[in-house]
Amino acid sequence: MSTPLCDVRGLHIVVGGTAICQSLDLTVRAGECWAILGMNGVGKTTLLHTLAGLRAAESGDIRVGGSRLAELSRREIAKRLALMPQLVEDAFPATVFEETLAGRNPHLSPWAWESTEDEAIARTALAEVGLTALESRLTTTLSGGERRRVQLAALLVQDAPLMLLDEPVNHLDLHRQVMLLELVKQKVAGNPRAAIMSLHDVNLASRFCDHVLLMFGTGECASGTAADMLTENMLSRVYCHSLRVFEVDGRRYFVAA
Amino acid sequence: MRAAYVFALLIAAAGLSLLVGLGVGSTAQPFWPALSGADAAAHEVLFSLRLPRALAAFGVGALLALAGALMQALLRNPLADPYVLGVSGGAATLALCAMLVGLPVAGVQAAAFAGALGSTLLVFALAHSRHDLAPSRLLLTGVVLASGWGAAVSLILSLAPEARLRGMVFWLLGDFAGSETPWPALAAAVLILAACLFEARALNLLARGELRAASLGVDVPRLRWKIYLVASAAAAVAVTTAGSVGFVGLVTPHLLRLSGLRDYRLLLPASVLSGGTLLTVADAVARSVIAPQQLPVGVITALIGVPLFLFLLRRESA
Numbered sequence: 001m002s003t004p005l006c007d008v009r010g011l012h013i014v015v016g017g018t019a020i021c022q023s024l025d026l027t028v029r030a031g032e033c034w035a036i037l038g039m040n041g042v043g044k045t046t047l048l049h050t051l052a053g054l055r056a057a058e059s060g061d062i063r064v065g066g067s068r069l070a071e072l073s074r075r076e077i078a079k080r081l082a083l084m085p086q087l088v089e090d091a092f093p094a095t096v097f098e099e100t101l102a103g104r105n106p107h108l109s110p111w112a113w114e115s116t117e118d119e120a121i122a123r124t125a126l127a128e129v130g131l132t133a134l135e136s137r138l139t140t141t142l143s144g145g146e147r148r149r150v151q152l153a154a155l156l157v158q159d160a161p162l163m164l165l166d167e168p169v170n171h172l173d174l175h176r177q178v179m180l181l182e183l184v185k186q187k188v189a190g191n192p193r194a195a196i197m198s199l200h201d202v203n204l205a206s207r208f209c210d211h212v213l214l215m216f217g218t219g220e221c222a223s224g225t226a227a228d229m230l231t232e233n234m235l236s237r238v239y240c241h242s243l244r245v246f247e248v249d250g251r252r253y254f255v256a257a
Numbered sequence: 258m259r260a261a262y263v264f265a266l267l268i269a270a271a272g273l274s275l276l277v278g279l280g281v282g283s284t285a286q287p288f289w290p291a292l293s294g295a296d297a298a299a300h301e302v303l304f305s306l307r308l309p310r311a312l313a314a315f316g317v318g319a320l321l322a323l324a325g326a327l328m329q330a331l332l333r334n335p336l337a338d339p340y341v342l343g344v345s346g347g348a349a350t351l352a353l354c355a356m357l358v359g360l361p362v363a364g365v366q367a368a369a370f371a372g373a374l375g376s377t378l379l380v381f382a383l384a385h386s387r388h389d390l391a392p393s394r395l396l397l398t399g400v401v402l403a404s405g406w407g408a409a410v411s412l413i414l415s416l417a418p419e420a421r422l423r424g425m426v427f428w429l430l431g432d433f434a435g436s437e438t439p440w441p442a443l444a445a446a447v448l449i450l451a452a453c454l455f456e457a458r459a460l461n462l463l464a465r466g467e468l469r470a471a472s473l474g475v476d477v478p479r480l481r482w483k484i485y486l487v488a489s490a491a492a493a494v495a496v497t498t499a500g501s502v503g504f505v506g507l508v509t510p511h512l513l514r515l516s517g518l519r520d521y522r523l524l525l526p527a528s529v530l531s532g533g534t535l536l537t538v539a540d541a542v543a544r545s546v547i548a549p550q551q552l553p554v555g556v557i558t559a560l561i562g563v564p565l566f567l568f569l570l571r572r573e574s575a
Contacts, residue, residue: 078472105459
């Protein structure tokens with residue numbers, strides 16, 4: 001079996017005295033699409049940032065593509081994994097195209113300018129998220145949903161095997177939620193890639209993800225296939241609220257009771 | 258293509274500003290005889306007085322604009338510049354102390370340099386916490402220290418003997434009369450520009466946030482330290498050469514952003530050119546507007562800078 005894209009052993013994360021996860025083991029392989037589910041403030045973003053090497057864990061071992069994260073340079077990490085952040089600052093204006101092209105950074109040497117090939121990659125990504133028409137607009141003039149799509153385009157442009165997405169469908173309308181997650185799934189399926197995304201919508205997780213990590217908020221986590229994790233019992237523990245499952249056209253839907 | 262056009266314009270403006278700096282002064286003299294050497298005395302004025310001064314103004318303007326552009330990316334705040342962060346306040350306090358005890362020009366310059374760098378280190382040390390360096394805390398620390406330095410300056414001015422007061426006030430307002438050689442400022446501008454061009458793409462990313470920059474492969478802590486030190490060194494050399502000159506560092510990068518230069522790979526060299534141009538012209542105005550009397554150049558930059566800045570701010574919020 002090939003080297004896992006992300007291999008986590010005994011991960012402890014503590015923020016402000018509260019445990020986010022304790023002795024978490026997680027193995028993400030190529031072709032897998034993972035959802036992280038948990039209540040607000042449970043530490044989904046912190047976990048994603050830790051996996052991206054943006055903050056240190058209390059203890060534990062994270063390997064990306066076989067190498068320990070702590071031993072890789074930022075540039076090397078950025079070639080192996082890409083993060084779509086939940087929030088993006090824009091103190092200074094940049095166009096949609098510039099913002100997307102920024103994703104090529106880890107692939108360029110310090111003195112190099114983006115080549116026409118890099119620009120073509122950025123244009124393709126903008127077309128995939130349906131933003132070609134807004135290419136030269138400033139990101140500050142976009143709606144929240146349009147900004148999310150710019151961030152997704154930048155993530156695709158970074159072209160890393162492991163994609164970490166922090167609430168990728170925030171601010172998106174129903175149609176675009178499905179469209180963008182479809183796009184992520186298509187990038188992962190049958191490719192040497194994997195995605196880990198935090199989501200708020202159990203139904204989107206059940207529709208697009210084959211694996212799920214549940215965070216219970218006590219430092220306790222559970223992970224496994226979507227079929228094993230997405231049950232009334234498990235989800236009721238995650239959300240501290242009972243859920244009902246309905247089956248329509250062979251697909252399971254979860255509704256708060 | 259548009260960038261090439263803007264750069265051609267900036268280079269032409271820089272050359273023109275140096276010509277103006279040569280041609281204008283507290284004594285009116287015909288330009289061509291002086292340049293060709295037909296008029297020996299005028300030739301002397303041109304090359305041993307006006308040329309070094311115009312070049313010093315250009316170097317200082319370039320340094321200030323560079324420092325402003327760098328600080329703005331570092332703090333992700335379009336209102337940041339080395340003066341807002343207390344660099345000039347620290348320099349002014351120590352320079353005035355040196356003047357108070359009657360040190361010669363070299364001593365005052367050394368004190369200004371030490372004050373600028375010392376203030377920088379102080380801001381950094383105070384704003385640094387266990388985990389990281391929040392830009393907002395850095396900015397606040399700088400602003401508070403700057404107002405502290407302002408009080409110290411007022412204290413020194415109120416204690417200073419009458420005879421030294423005029424020199425002190427001119428130093429505080431920015432003045433090229435005391436700058437003997439333009440080379441430190443020009444050399445520093447070129448060196449610092451070269452050092453930062455290497456990081457220019459990383460600066461583009463840093464301006465989008467530290468998290469974003471780090472996730473795109475930038476070693477943020479290393480870059481942050483480098484930029485802060487380099488920008489402070491730029492400000493220190495500028496303050497040492499010309500005293501306290503405001504607004505060039507703040508306004509120049511914004512003027513360029515408004516003309517479409519957002520990429521730091523273009524913004525940094527353009528800042529050097531246009532900051533130098535602005536200050537050279539301001540100094541020419543300061544020397545000639547009520548000639549033979551000279552005005553402090555800091556007054557001219559503030560008189561141009563304040564309305565321009567308020568205009569830009571209004572435009573941004575509109």
